[in-house]
Amino acid sequence: MATHTGGLTVTAPEAGAAVRIEGLVRAFGGRRVLDGLDLSLRAGEFVAMLGRSGSGKSTVLRALAGVDHDAGGEGVLSAPAHVSVVFQDARLLPWKRVLANVALGLTGADAEERARTALAEVGLAGREDAWPVELSGGEQQRVSLARSLVREPELLLADEPFGALDALTRTRMHALLARLYERHRPAVLLVTHDVDEAVALADRIVVLDGGRIAADLAVEVPAPRRPAGAEYAALRERLLARLGVDALTGREDDGPESRYAPHD
Numbered sequence: 331m332a333t334h335t336g337g338l339t340v341t342a343p344e345a346g347a348a349v350r351i352e353g354l355v356r357a358f359g360g361r362r363v364l365d366g367l368d369l370s371l372r373a374g375e376f377v378a379m380l381g382r383s384g385s386g387k388s389t390v391l392r393a394l395a396g397v398d399h400d401a402g403g404e405g406v407l408s409a410p411a412h413v414s415v416v417f418q419d420a421r422l423l424p425w426k427r428v429l430a431n432v433a434l435g436l437t438g439a440d441a442e443e444r445a446r447t448a449l450a451e452v453g454l455a456g457r458e459d460a461w462p463v464e465l466s467g468g469e470q471q472r473v474s475l476a477r478s479l480v481r482e483p484e485l486l487l488a489d490e491p492f493g494a495l496d497a498l499t500r501t502r503m504h505a506l507l508a509r510l511y512e513r514h515r516p517a518v519l520l521v522t523h524d525v526d527e528a529v530a531l532a533d534r535i536v537v538l539d540g541g542r543i544a545a546d547l548a549v550e551v552p553a554p555r556r557p558a559g560a561e562y563a564a565l566r567e568r569l570l571a572r573l574g575v576d577a578l579t580g581r582e583d584d585g586p587e588s589r590y591a592p593h594d
């Protein structure tokens with residue numbers, strides 16, 4: 331990571347840790363979207379981040395990906411050297427075949443073999459020579475996951491990776507991500523709007539509001555975490571309440587914008 335504004339200390343994480351953020355500040359046009367944010371992830375921990383639209387979730391991911399050099403503050407920002415990012419759209423290069431997309435930038439004599447293995451892991455063996463345009467949205471997202479995981483990241487940042495998929499495909503992708511996570515064990519920070527997706531996949535769920543982590547809850551719902559049972563319902567209700575959404579009506583309260591303290 332290169333220069334950051336202010337007195338932010340950018341370091342590598344300590345042993346056993348994947349992410350350490352303390353006092354992170356990010357302002358746009360004088361408005362502090364992140365206002366002294368603290369967040370830590372242990373190595374191999376799966377954390378989902380919920381928060382309303384505009385609360386700054388993608389801004390946190392950009393700071394961790396090392397692409398936002400204007401993130402600042404007086405605290406600490408630690409992320410591992412090997413970080414992969416998956417977005418809502420697969421962002422494949424349309425002029426390269428599927429295998430070449432996964433192998434892109436890999437070095438070593440076994441690069442192509444590793445890319446093939448990764449494609450097989452996401453259920454796309456046999457589609458190596460297809461063009462991205464020939465794949466469905468879900469398949470493209472599988473390629474995107476393969477491209478991320480073949481790099482064996484210590485941290486996987488996922489920004490609503492399944493948000494554009496239909497419900498059935500999304501459920502299948504949850505199972506796939508859970509399997510890949512078990513096998514590769516990166517730390518994962520998954521941004522989602524979907525409370526059920528967060529509960530299904532994560533060990534811990536944090537809620538971003540007012541520029542900080544407003545709630546930090548361990549998921550202690552027994553597997554398989556289907557939307558049934560008292561523990562599931564209780565956790566879901568707590569999360570929706572933190573998001574300012576009425577669990578029964580789906581109605582939102584006045585919104586976090588009204589709770590932002592203006593900063594100059």
Ligand SMILES: Nc1ncnc2c1ncn2[C@@H]1O[C@H](COP(=O)(O)OP(=O)(O)OP(=O)(O)O)[C@@H](O)[C@H]1O
Binds near residue numbers: 359384386387
């Ligand atoms: N480059 C930028 N310039 C100006 N404002 C920005 C920029 N990037 C983000 N913002 C603002 O910061 C706020 C947080 O944006 P961010 O994309 O992090 O929110 P989010 O929680 O990921 O939202 P969503 O859930 O809708 O994707 C928004 O109000 C957004 O308009």
